[in-house]
Amino acid sequence: MVWTGRAVLPSLLTMSDTTGRRWHDMGGQDAGPVPMDGHDFTLWEKRVDALMVLCGQKGLFTVDGLRRALEDMGEDAFERMSYYERWIAAVNQNLVEAGAYTLEELGERMHEIAARGPTYGEAQADG
């Protein structure tokens, strides 16, 4: 396989430590008790999930492409962002790489959305 020089290449060098073990590869590590609290998924989370499944089905990315983006976000993202925050970041990363839209379009749209209203509900295009 010949490396194609895609934009994702530099992230190959991102590692958790010098042994080569990456942060997400956590089987067998020490950790505390399993937290038992849960929550019901919100509409926002369900939409991220749907985007992930549908764009995958349409061949815009693979689940491994999503995992690669998640892993490359690093451990800090795992600790500080919620599950679906990490997933929308990974979906977006893969869609940008697939050329589905440009960063310019994304940035402009996110800016426009902020002006629609202060809550998720109010920021929908249909109000």
Next chain:
Amino acid sequence: MPHDHHDHFHHAGMSPSGHPYRADNDTPLSYWQRMEIAVRELMVEKGHLTPAEIAAQIEAMDARSPANGAAVVARAWTDPAFRARLLKNASEASREMGFDIGPLNLIAVENTADTHNLIVCTLCSCYPRNLLGLPPDWYKTRAYRSRAVREPRAVLREFGLDLPDHVTVRVHDSTADMRYIVLPARPDGTDGMDEAQLAALVTRDSMIGTGLPHRP
């Protein structure tokens, strides 16, 4: 078991699954929520997706729940030929019962008097979501992913399950293309119960291996 959710009664202010409702539409708009809205709108405008497709996908995912797996388990408890087909190819057996599991490659692992199976994904959070719906939050935690492969018995004790030494624990790490479901052992005292009655005993956690079915 403290984390098993009972479908039969609701607490005040709690959802049907026994969790507090979490604010959604009324919380301050976050950066990542703006990204989701933007991505969704751009994908629709560019013709990749339609709002109807997104709504249908959410509906299809909402329709998947542990009840699907419970029905499969109850069928295996009552129909030896089905049990054999399930253990041979759990995807085909699930489809045979009419469940739309998409491209899911499912393997069923059977608990017996001397074997207990436990499912985990240490590398991410792979889960048989196309049959059982979305995974519980604890399944995705660092604690569960890290510890289930090294100290499964200690983890199971936290879930209220203290296995005797003569029971072998088999942990299954979903590292690649397969997903797993535990076929729990049929509880004693269930002779004469029909499939629907049996299915009501099967909990989500009993199909992940962190619990046992209810007893009648």
Next chain:
Amino acid sequence: MVERVRVKALAPPGHVRAPWYLRGKAGVIERPLGHFANPEQLAYGLRADTKPLYRVRFRMAEIWGEAAENPDDTLDAEIYGHWLEKVDTHAP
């Protein structure tokens, strides 16, 4: 016939699905699973070769040594063929 294999003790950077805690550990092939697209290529948007995939069963004692909760408990994981090497059981 029991086929003994060892997970290669490699540490390339990037997206791989052979977990760290199993690298260098020996187990037996529980069942072959068929051929699947190589995630190490899919992850980077590349056209992927197919690779054989196996469920490999390890004794907890092999993985964790003395620290195993119960040495005879087992761990099954799916490992791609290119991460496995045969263990020669006839070696002196």
